Amino acid sequence: MFDATAVADHVAAVRVRIATAGDREVELIAVTKTFPVEAIQAVMAAGCRAIGENYAQELVAKIEALTAAGCAEADRPEVHFIGHVQTNKVRLLAPVVTVWETVDRPAIVLEIAKRAPGARIFVQVNVSGEEQKHGCRPDETDGLVRRAGEAGLRVEGLMTIGVMGDPDAARAGFRTLRTLATSLGLHGCSMGMSDDLEIAVEEGATHVRVGSALFGPRVRDGHGDLR
Numbered sequence: 001m002f003d004a005t006a007v008a009d010h011v012a013a014v015r016v017r018i019a020t021a022g023d024r025e026v027e028l029i030a031v032t033k034t035f036p037v038e039a040i041q042a043v044m045a046a047g048c049r050a051i052g053e054n055y056a057q058e059l060v061a062k063i064e065a066l067t068a069a070g071c072a073e074a075d076r077p078e079v080h081f082i083g084h085v086q087t088n089k090v091r092l093l094a095p096v097v098t099v100w101e102t103v104d105r106p107a108i109v110l111e112i113a114k115r116a117p118g119a120r121i122f123v124q125v126n127v128s129g130e131e132q133k134h135g136c137r138p139d140e141t142d143g144l145v146r147r148a149g150e151a152g153l154r155v156e157g158l159m160t161i162g163v164m165g166d167p168d169a170a171r172a173g174f175r176t177l178r179t180l181a182t183s184l185g186l187h188g189c190s191m192g193m194s195d196d197l198e199i200a201v202e203e204g205a206t207h208v209r210v211g212s213a214l215f216g217p218r219v220r221d222g223h224g225d226l227r
């Protein structure tokens with residue numbers, strides 16, 4: 001059974017954490033990956049406007065389940081795609097994704113521009129230089145933002161994943177992202193997750209992506225790796 005009351009309590013607690021860290025408007029993106037469609041319904045009932053999902057098939061199946069449960073298209077949450085996006089999945093995702101947060105290379109810019117003209121995007125930046133992380137290099141960001149604009153996409157900001165388990169390194173990375181975004185004239189900064197959202201808000205996040213603080217720990221993500 002999915003405990004919607006507990007989720008509502010956790011949403012309220014996360015909103016307090018955000019407000020305590022900074023007195024700005026920060027969008028809470030409820031990361032529902034690996035959790036059932038009831039998780040989406042629970043956060044919507046708790047007033048969240050946006051969800052985050054990582055996997056194409058899983059997301060499409062949940063949107064179908066929402067529709068089957070009577071949710072009209074206009075009543076759906078904003079869907080932020082926050083997983084690594086493969087070019088061959090863009091067509092499947094285009095009808096359900098509101099904001100593409102992981103645009104990190106020219107090929108994906110072109111494919112999104114083709115399948116979802118004018119789409120809202122964030123450019124993902126690997127600010128820490130960790131090898132296993134996706135995202136363009138900081139010095140590639142300007143060019144990619146420009147290309148996306150030329151392709152007709154609406155670049156709303158930059159996105160990054162913080163360094164895990166090292167608050168000082170996470171803060172340095174968030175600061176780099178905020179500086180980069182501002183220098184490119186972009187308002188949006190999607191940064192901060194359950195464990196580091198305060199640091200991200202202090203460093204100027206406009207969007208935080210929060211999963212486990214709302215729903216509890218994820219066991220496995222179905223792709224064999226723990227995230």
Ligand SMILES: *Cc1c(COP(=O)(O)O)cnc(C)c1O
Pocket residue numbers: 031033054082083161193194195209210211212213227
């Ligand atoms: C899973 C995920 C999150 C949420 O992580 P939590 O630690 O559960 O809050 C945020 N951003 C991205 C890109 C993710 O993959």
